[in-house]
Amino acid sequence: MSSPYKKISLKKFAVPTEKGTEESRFWRRFKPRCSLSEIASITSIKFSPIQPFDFAVTSSTRVQIYSTQTYKVKKTISRFNDIAYCGSIRNDAKLLVAGDATGLIQVFDINSRAILRTMHGHNLPVHITRFSPGNTQILSCSDDKTARIWDVPGQEAISNLKEHQDYVRAGLISNDNPHLVLTGSYDQSIKLWDLRTNSCTMSMSHGAPVEDVLIFPGGGMIISAGGPTITVWDLISGGRVVRSVSNHQKTITSMCFDGSSSRLLTGSLDHHVKIYDVQNYDVVHSFKYNSPILCIALSPDDTNIVVGMTCGTLSIRHRKSSQEELSVSHPNKQPRVGSYKYFTRGQTYDGKQDDFVVESKPREHLALYDHYLKKFQYSNALDAVLRNGTRAILTISLLQELIYRDALRQAIVGRDDVSLEPLVKFLLRWINEPKYTSILIDVGNVIIDVYSSVIWKSPLIKKLMVSLHTKVKMEINLQKEIAKVIGSLEMVAKGSMSTATTNYT
Known part of the structure; x- marks a missing residue:
């Protein structure tokens, strides 16, 4: 029914x-x-x-x-x-x-x-x-x-x-x-x-x-x-x-x-x-x-x-909306090959709102110090990493690279007191950092070898080197005290172990 x-x-x-x-x-x-x-x-x-x-x-x-x-x-x-x-x-x-x-x-x-x-x-x-x-x-x-x-x-x-x-x-x-x-x-x-x-x-x-x-x-x-x-x-x-x-x-x-x-x-x-x-x-x-x-x-x-x-x-x-129907009525319509529209096709297409857009990554440019290294301008590369705001690890890495290239002396020679000041300040700041000490000692030795005859003519560099000497001396005294403490602890530890062994026997 x-x-x-x-x-x-x-x-x-x-x-x-x-x-x-x-x-x-x-x-x-x-x-x-x-x-x-x-x-x-x-x-x-x-x-x-x-x-x-x-x-x-x-x-x-x-x-x-x-x-x-x-x-x-x-x-x-x-x-x-x-x-x-x-x-x-x-x-x-x-x-x-x-x-x-x-x-x-x-x-x-x-x-x-x-x-x-x-x-x-x-x-x-x-x-x-x-x-x-x-x-x-x-x-x-x-x-x-x-x-x-x-x-x-x-x-x-x-x-x-x-x-x-x-x-x-x-x-x-x-x-x-x-x-x-x-x-x-x-x-x-x-x-x-x-x-x-x-x-x-x-x-x-x-x-x-x-x-x-x-x-x-x-x-x-x-x-x-x-x-x-x-x-x-x-x-x-x-x-x-x-x-x-x-x-x-x-x-x-x-x-x-x-x-x-x-x-x-x-x-x-x-x-x-x-x-x-x-x-x-x-x-x-x-x-x-x-x-x-x-x-x-x-x-x-x-x-x-x-x-x-x-x-x-x-x-x-x-x-389908009227706009969608219009696009469907002319599917895959391409402009004539060789025409201006053919070469500019897709230039004004922005895509739909939910389309996944692949962002074009700009070409990665070399850092300034890498640019100088590539051109073997070692002194300029060292100046680039000694600027304010540069992380210490970058400066240490560059110094290590210069040592590997046997170019550390070449990067340090020929400097006046103004261009030498940032390097000495860096030494003064990080010389007692255990993971940087070995590299910075080599850098300090090169500075002394190169500028030992003129280092006292600049009041600024003289003051920094005195401060560096004092800091190194304090670090040596600290290491001696630490060595004494370590020796005492080792004696106590060995005594405790021998006592424990006697009691056990």
């Missing part, structure tokens, strides 16, 4: 006008793009409000951010102790909020995946978490029959809305008036709250457990979904029912508007997604899936329909 009924209803309602044909063609352009598998049922899909319109998928104990360009996972947030719910992206796409089955609410930085805020207050699972339009507050709806408004900077609840008698599984904050909050509960009621008085200003009965609610732009009308029925309410008339439509065979689990709010999409446990014209609420198109649908989302640019199912399947339908 069901098959003939559907056939008759299609003939009756699908009027073959030019407008209907145009709309059918539009929705048929959403072709299945890919089907991905999550580890459990997918309970929530939320798009980022700004380009590139990435979307957050909540399943089991994690929230994953998918790219709308490649449909691959960009970020995975799995810092939950229990099942996660309703991962929602903030308006600036920098933060994400999610609840879990323990009643915990957490705010994450999307880039670093760090936990920025943790809110405690609910004692049962939190199924709804959303940012306010002002980005500083969060709405949470829980199975403890309450909805709360949280202050993100203060990390505390500033409103507690608790007139529902059953699980609160739907809720949102009005974009036009952030003081108005709409909630839906399994007690079959929809309530409108005014945060200025923290009280319920309007209550309506849907007639079935409420799974989802939406507010039309302007805030004058709302839509509730529960059971197989969607109901349209006029708030200006005091909550009067404008339209009640039942086109699904099972419970409607999720709803969303298109980019212009002129079409309503609903997903149901009967495996169907239906699209309504909000002028008359006639079904203009439908999609069928293989499993019951738990959540549905349409990208803000109306190019991607993403559906999450109970079996853990994430289905993505994509509609």
